Amino acid sequence: MTNAPTIARAEPPGQAVPADVTAMDLAARGPLLLLIGSGIAWLVISGLFALIGSIQLYSPHFLDEYSFLTHGRIEALRDTAFVYGWAANAGLAVALWILGRLGGNLLRATNWVFAGASFWNVGVTAGLVGIAIGDMTSFSLFELPRYVLPIMLVAYGAISISGVLAWAGRRTEGAFAAQWYAFAALFLFPWLCSAAQVVLLWSPVRGVVQNVAANWCAQGVWSLWLVPMALASAYYLATKVSGRVLPHYEFAPLGFWLLIFVGSWTGGRHLIGGPVPAWIITMAVVATVVLLAHYAIVALNLGVVFGARGAAASFIRFGLIAYVLGGAFDALTAFRGVAEETQFTFVTVAIEQLALYGGISMMFFGGIYYLVPRLTNGRWASAGLAIGHRLVVMFGVIVLVVTLGVAGWTQGVDLLDPKTSFTDIFEHVRLTLLIMSGAQLLLLGANLLLLVNFLQTITSTVVTDVVAMSPLREDTEVTVS
Amino acid sequence: MKNGPLIVIGLFAGLTISWAGIVLGTNAQLGAQTPYYDDTDSLAYPQRTSGIAVQGQMVYTDLGCASCHTEQVRRPGFGSDQDRGWGDRQSVARDYIFQPRPQLGSLRVGRDLANYGASKPDPAQLMRLLYVGSVTHPSFKFLFDNRQIVGQRSDYALDLEGSAAPRPGYEVVPTARARALVAYLLSLNNSYAYPEARPAAPEAKTSEPQKK
Numbered sequence: 001m002t003n004a005p006t007i008a009r010a011e012p013p014g015q016a017v018p019a020d021v022t023a024m025d026l027a028a029r030g031p032l033l034l035l036i037g038s039g040i041a042w043l044v045i046s047g048l049f050a051l052i053g054s055i056q057l058y059s060p061h062f063l064d065e066y067s068f069l070t071h072g073r074i075e076a077l078r079d080t081a082f083v084y085g086w087a088a089n090a091g092l093a094v095a096l097w098i099l100g101r102l103g104g105n106l107l108r109a110t111n112w113v114f115a116g117a118s119f120w121n122v123g124v125t126a127g128l129v130g131i132a133i134g135d136m137t138s139f140s141l142f143e144l145p146r147y148v149l150p151i152m153l154v155a156y157g158a159i160s161i162s163g164v165l166a167w168a169g170r171r172t173e174g175a176f177a178a179q180w181y182a183f184a185a186l187f188l189f190p191w192l193c194s195a196a197q198v199v200l201l202w203s204p205v206r207g208v209v210q211n212v213a214a215n216w217c218a219q220g221v222w223s224l225w226l227v228p229m230a231l232a233s234a235y236y237l238a239t240k241v242s243g244r245v246l247p248h249y250e251f252a253p254l255g256f257w258l259l260i261f262v263g264s265w266t267g268g269r270h271l272i273g274g275p276v277p278a279w280i281i282t283m284a285v286v287a288t289v290v291l292l293a294h295y296a297i298v299a300l301n302l303g304v305v306f307g308a309r310g311a312a313a314s315f316i317r318f319g320l321i322a323y324v325l326g327g328a329f330d331a332l333t334a335f336r337g338v339a340e341e342t343q344f345t346f347v348t349v350a351i352e353q354l355a356l357y358g359g360i361s362m363m364f365f366g367g368i369y370y371l372v373p374r375l376t377n378g379r380w381a382s383a384g385l386a387i388g389h390r391l392v393v394m395f396g397v398i399v400l401v402v403t404l405g406v407a408g409w410t411q412g413v414d415l416l417d418p419k420t421s422f423t424d425i426f427e428h429v430r431l432t433l434l435i436m437s438g439a440q441l442l443l444l445g446a447n448l449l450l451l452v453n454f455l456q457t458i459t460s461t462v463v464t465d466v467v468a469m470s471p472l473r474e475d476t477e478v479t480v481s
Numbered sequence: 482m483k484n485g486p487l488i489v490i491g492l493f494a495g496l497t498i499s500w501a502g503i504v505l506g507t508n509a510q511l512g513a514q515t516p517y518y519d520d521t522d523s524l525a526y527p528q529r530t531s532g533i534a535v536q537g538q539m540v541y542t543d544l545g546c547a548s549c550h551t552e553q554v555r556r557p558g559f560g561s562d563q564d565r566g567w568g569d570r571q572s573v574a575r576d577y578i579f580q581p582r583p584q585l586g587s588l589r590v591g592r593d594l595a596n597y598g599a600s601k602p603d604p605a606q607l608m609r610l611l612y613v614g615s616v617t618h619p620s621f622k623f624l625f626d627n628r629q630i631v632g633q634r635s636d637y638a639l640d641l642e643g644s645a646a647p648r649p650g651y652e653v654v655p656t657a658r659a660r661a662l663v664a665y666l667l668s669l670n671n672s673y674a675y676p677e678a679r680p681a682a683p684e685a686k687t688s689e690p691q692k693k
Contacts, residue, residue, distance in 0.1 A: 060614060060617060060618055061620060065620075070545065070621065071548060071549065072545015072547070072549070073543075073544065075548040076548070136543060137542070140587065175488075183492075187489065187493075188492055188496055191496055192496060195496075206508075206511075206512055206514075207574055207577040207580065207583060208577050209507050209512050210583060211585050212503060213504045213507075220499070224496060260496075261494075261498070264496065270587060273553075273571075274555075274572070274585055275571070275573050275585070277510055280503065344587065346588075349588065415560070417561065418564030422591060422617055423617055
């Protein structure tokens with residue numbers, strides 16, 4: 001466990017062409033850029049849904065004449081585009097790349113990745129259309145209609161072949177934390193998704209057992225899939241951008257196994273006071289508190305990013321703070337006394353957004369800003385757009401989480417007082433929600449900047465390269481970094 | 482961590498243990514729950530939902546109503562659920578055994594609906610809420626037909642006033658989906674007190690010992 005990656009070179013400051021582009025990067029760039037590009041596109045689409053949905057919260061009649069834009073469907077569309085569109089695509093790109101780089105071989109089966117990524121995105125598109133026309137399921141984070149799930153599972157399998165080969169064929173006997181996390185995500189999602197499908201959609205369990213199973217599934221999507229992909233990115237980049245050995249790396253395996261074994265038990269905190277067996281909730285409360293150790297270890301390991309410079313470092317820094325804060329708030333609101341007030345309010349949404357947008361998405365952004373120049377063997381087309389995106393997206397997330405939190409707290413206090421009617425609550429939170437939708441607008445704008453910058457970057461590098469018919473530069477050698 | 486197979490086994494174990502514990506564990510405990518037969522009433526509770534109400538639950542699902550409404554009442558003293566008149570007792574697992582898609586919900590932008598039907602709301606008013614909406618509630622006009630009256634006015638036509646009223650000679654008629662949704666909402670009634678739902682009211686610290 002002492003073989004932490006030691007990389008001397010920190011990320012070069014500014015917008016220089018990275019010096020460590022390898023043949024490995026160039027060989028894998030087609031499918032990985034497809035994943036990243038579709039991820040960013042879904043993020044923009046999800047942002048559009050989020051904006052509509054947030055306006056509907058204070059102006060309920062906004063676009064309510066269209067059945068496909070009714071608030072319930074918009075929320076499902078936003079969620080699905082965000083998780084299965086953005087997070088999945090971006091996370092898979094980063095995970096595959098890390099497994100390839102740390103494994104020390106060219107990524108194999110990249111054609112499978114390309115085909116898989118195409119079909120995955122066809123699946124997401126079909127799923128969104130399905131939700132819009134009324135085929136959504138009743139399970140949060142798992143709203144995709146059941147007819148698209150088989151194709152998505154197969155597509156996922158095709159994408160992960162490459163990662164599994166890179167893992168199995170790695171040149172070093174040991175593996176680094178980034179590799180465990182990346183491999184865990186690749187390996188666990190198909191099992192999770194199949195197990196959830198069987199008990200929820202194909203042969204549904206009865207009564208509230210369904211809600212408990214759906215809750216397990218939603219927690220699994222988070223703890224066993226999204227977080228491992230994000231932490232793979234964060235662990236890899238933390239060493240890269242700081243140029244240092246991760247401190248207290250000997251605890252990293254403990255942090256990893258805590259997430260896998262304990263994280264999946266924490267979902268029941270959302271069911272406090274609900275018609276489910278009390279032990280589910282008690283186990284979840286205990287697990288949520290035990291999981292604080294995981295957050296502490298991650299913070300301890302990744303603290304090195306606080307001394308580093310560059311876009312990737314600042315995204316990982318933001319992501320780390322948000323991720324750890326999210327864990328702390330999870331533990332806090334898991335206590336029944338606190339949950340009495342915060343449950344069923346926007347506070348839960350705020351914590352979810354803090355973790356999803358502030359935590360893992362920032363870690364993916366970090367990965368993307370580090371990856372794209374290496375995959376394209378060029379620089380970002382516009383430094384201004386990159387800085388603009390970074391500042392606006394960070395500001396937007398802060399405003400989003402704070403306003404949701406404030407609105408949720410007001411709503412929670414009001415809900416506890418039976419004399420306050422829902423019309424009053426609506427009036428009390430209206431202004432805060434208005435600011436919240438401003439934050440959604442900012443986020444949408446910021447991610448549009450990223451999309452434009454990304455498209456310009458690949459047109460100016462990859463397309464030029466393809467035109468010049470020289471996809472592999474001869475002067476690069478395969479090196480392991 | 483050098484042992485690849487061990488990592489794979491560990492990952493698989495982490496997933497399987499939580500799945501077995503949470504999903505299979507709950508299923509073993511509640512999966513075979515039966516209705517409760519009340520000797521006095523000579524009836525079993527909960528009563529089966531009617532076919533149209535089951536269809537209505539599908540409409541409730543596909544419109545995503547659960548993104549703003551919950552269908553679970555917390556125990557007396559925990560939150561203000563009882564004081565708001567959402568139910569006299571906490572919801573228990575048995576309430577949901579006949580629901581194909583129980584939707585407990587996670588956000589209360591609107592009121593809880595677990596016992597909506599028990600408060601005997603006016604169906605016509607509910608239809609109007611769905612058609613017109615309110616300050617806090619969106620309208621669902623796409624669940625209604627605004628059509629010319631041919632012959633006699635439909636029995637189902639909504640009585641609307643003001644700006645929501647249809648043009649003269651026209652009527653607003655709920656579609657089958659709207660009628661199913663309303664039937665479902667009116668069927669929501671978990672007022673029967675099961676034995677397991679009885680240990681309620683923690684504030685009842687009187688001389689009488691609490692019933693278990």
